């Protein structure tokens with residue numbers, strides 16, 4: 001909204017404009033705006049602890065007292081609870097205000113331990129800073145302070161020091177109002193008020209790190225950063241998280257050339273300052289001692305370190321040999337982990353070599369044409385009247401998008417209509433949830449959208465479809481059919497594609513997607529398994545843990561003559577590679593990235609790449625030179641200019657704003673309509689369960705396994721069914737059962753889970769413990785499993 | 792089993808239906824659970840959370856505000872001796888010492904047989920009758936050491952069974968609210984009109 005100052009323009013006054021005076025300066029505020037927020041815009045800083053611009057005010061700490069002129073003289077008001085009013089006169093720094101603020105600070109410090117020298121917050125602590133700027137300088141308290149046991153772990157990650165807590169209610173409000181995980185609360189209110197969890201129920205929220213970030217004192221600290229650095233030693237740069245495709249804005253902080261912390265940055269269109277814990281803490285994997293520092297080549301004695309020259313030469317030879325057999329003898333899998341520039345360099349190299357088998361999606365995404373449907377941004381989706389969810393559990397896979405959609409539903413801007421086979425994190429906030437069984441979603445969508453109640457809701461305004469792959473054990477076609485069914489009912493619905501992998505959208509648009517009539521990742525793996533591919537390049541891809549069907553991956557990796565891997569670490573997939581080229585990791589390289597809505601924002605290098613590792617784009621360039629095909633770039637800037645000039649969608653990033661926090665949206669193409677085949681799911685035998693396989697936040701992803709603070713949170717695999725199904729199977733909760741499908745079977749513990757609908761069995765993907773992959777056949781339509789007791 | 796039993800669960804559901812927002816029913820439900828078990832168990836808090844749709848941490852946060860909810864087992868009879876000014880001036884400390892000797896426990900403790908818990912209390916608002924105590928929140932006024940001994944003996948002998956029910960029991964008379972008076976679940980911001988059963992009469 002633009003604020004019009006009528007005095008300047010002489011135009012009709014904006015009905016939302018409110019004229020106030022702050023410290024003698026006339027200013028125009030917005031209707032409903034709080035005094036503290038208006039004062040922030042005029043640079044009249046008012047001290048505060050509990051106020052947070054992204055959460056409703058509670059007036060807990062009373063630090064923000066200011067004077068407002070009233071007919072009876074100046075009155076002290078709490079500026080975070082008082083909205084502006086026409087003609088209001090505010091003073092933020094009179095003697096009376098100073099005295100009041102000093103008084104509040106003295107009280108806040110009465111019980112504060114003042115252990116700043118050993119407190120992680122010291123140096124960036126609002127309490128310390130404001131005690132200095134707005135405090136009395138001394139205390140009259142001589143009494144003994146309150147004492148509590150020094151920090152207690154309230155979760156695997158977060159520690160709470162109750163002595164330092166000033167009871168501002170930020171963490172508890174965040175947990176309840178923003179994350180929806182009210183696992184901490186004020187307890188023993190009164191003299192002993194303290195933040196606490198329920199006894200023995202930890203604060204295991206996926207968003208717990210945000211409470212650590214917004215705690216205005218050192219009461220909440222997180223294991224990965226405790227005692228790692230002092231704020232004044234930190235060096236930092238703004239960047240974008242690429243752990244998933246939400247693309248949250250972050251500040252990457254390092255000390256002594258090692259990553260030590262990420263903090264969320266508030267950008268309006270994306271993350272509002274929040275991060276999820278996986279994105280926030282998996283920086284530890286960048287520091288992992290397991291990082292590759294040198295290129296490796298296979299010798300009789302296994303993988304051995306060598307020089308780049310040798311490694312590049314042998315990789316080039318392998319590619320050359322394979323190409324001599326035909327272009328379809330080489331394939332490139334991956335690329336979603338890197339930057340747009342990385343992907344583009346590899347796409348250029350592939351173009352030059354005529355390699356058209358390339359895919360940044362690993363069989364768990366959707367046809368890339370979803371990027372060309374009528375697109376919605378995150379903001380547009382969150383302000384639509386109706387949001388239709390045809391997506392995986394966003395709380396698990398795209399956590400901060402879950403926060404945004406939850407907010408939209410909670411603030412009653414939007415009504416969520418969810419289609420799912422098991423309850424998701426958003427189910428409690430959905431207006432209607434419709435159950436489907438994998439395979440019949442299109443029919444369920446059609447029926448649901450034709451009821452009067454839903455039709456009426458759809459006619460209320462814009463409809464947005466959040467479209468992603470909810471189940472790895474079914475054909476992607478069912479999702480596309482369901483989307484087509486939505487468009488039948490609501491032709492102008494907008495689509496927010498939610499493909500989860502970091503920069504998958506950028507990589508696909510930059511060209512790492514099958515060209516001509518080449519097959520996708522699964523076709524490539526099948527061709528490899530059939531011995532048709534001589535040289536397979538894994539560009540930061542770990543198909544053993546990324547691709548649902550491990551069987552085909554095993555066969556493919558065994559069959560290919562030469563395997564080249566570009567990665568940061570050894571993984572299940574590249575342990576037997578012929579050449580492994582060490583890649584620079586997140587935080588070690590610059591460039592741009594694209595989030596799920598097509599927003600291009602920058603990524604900044606903070607630390608030196610480990611060992612001799614280098615960014616993917618550089619590897620592409622050098623490999624090209626070794627192959628005799630120069631892709632013609634020698635710097636990142638040059639590469640970026642070339643990308644912007646060559647790929648139309650990226651032309652938007654000519655805009656200088658693209659390097660600022662908000663980034664810029666990709667240039668959109670004229671929307672196309674969706675195509676889906678008419679595959680049909682077979683009827684389910686009523687003894688069987690239809691399988692749903694999907695991810696949870698913490699799984700065996702390399703970045704989680706290599707992060708010491710996260711690895712302990714990964715759960716063991718289990719098969720989840722509705723509690724009422726246990727009797728039918730004849731087993732008790734937690735016992736081992738045999739789960740069989742088409743001749744193969746696994747043994748896994750069974751878990752009663754009321755969030756799983758009847759007739760469906762849910763297997764979380766890529767968990768520790770039992771290997772579930774043998775069950776999956778992702779080119780099949782659906783997967784039915786039989787669950788039997790073990791005799 | 793310290794979740795609510797079947798009868799109490801049914802009662803809990805009925806109470807919940809009286810409020811537009813289920814969690815508003817938390818305090819009465821906590822009373823029911825304390826009545827059932829003598830104190831508030833963890834399982835009961837988890838159960839209440841499920842019933843009203845909040846987390847156990849929120850139930851815990853709410854419950855722990857109230858001094859009268861106990862989170863550890865207490866004796867069948869909870870004896871609170873007032874120690875505030877008027878009572879203190881009229882012998883409360885001596886009374887407490889006497890009580891400690893008589894029961895063989897320190898203030899805050901529970902007798903081995905689980906019959907009595909002795910506790911300090913702040914002003915019980917009967918200062919003119921100091922020193923005072925409450926047994927399961929039933930008053931005893933101008934209490935002398937001899938009165939105290941008799942009280943304890945009578946309670947042990949079950950002579951006051953009618954007058955003083957065991958800890959947690961609030962009242963023998965239950966309030967009956969007709970089902971049509973229940974507001975039922977709805978968003979509180981949607982509750983704009985006086986309830987229909989008020990029949991146009993002024994709000995209470």
Ligand code: SF4
Pocket residue numbers: 164165166167168169170171172195211214215216217219220
């Ligand atoms: S722990 Fe921190 S954020 Fe939470 S109430 Fe205390 S001071 Fe506020």
Ligand code: SF4
Pocket residue numbers: 241242243244245246247248271274275276277278279280398399400401
């Ligand atoms: S939601 Fe995704 S982009 Fe945001 S912090 Fe988490 S992993 Fe990173």
Ligand code: FES
Pocket residue numbers: 047048049050051058059060061062063064065078079080081
């Ligand atoms: S900031 Fe206003 S009361 Fe805390």
Ligand code: FES
Pocket residue numbers: 873874875876877878879913914915916917918921922923
């Ligand atoms: S001082 Fe004991 S009742 Fe008031």
